[in-house]
Amino acid sequence: MTRQQILDEVRKLPRDERFDVAMDVWSLVDAEAVPLSPQFQEELDRRLADDEADDSPAEDWQVVRGRLLKGD
Numbered sequence: 001m002t003r004q005q006i007l008d009e010v011r012k013l014p015r016d017e018r019f020d021v022a023m024d025v026w027s028l029v030d031a032e033a034v035p036l037s038p039q040f041q042e043e044l045d046r047r048l049a050d051d052e053a054d055d056s057p058a059e060d061w062q063v064v065r066g067r068l069l070k071g072d
Contacts, residue, residue, distance in 0.1 A: 019065075019069060
């Protein structure tokens with residue numbers, strides 16, 4: 001199956017399933033292989049530090065995902 005055929009099939013799926021496929025594909029990407037600009041790496045480091053300094057509970061992924069899929 002070609003890349004285009006795969007994309008054509010994915011486009012036929014309901015929106016929530018397309019989202020799941022996108023997340024599955026993204027999980028296959030080796031984070032070390034993704035080149036980041038120094039500015040982007042600094043921003044990621046800053047956000048990680050902010051998150052680690054904040055002891056409030058994080059939102060459950062399923063709740064966030066549900067809001068995203070509903071367009072909230």
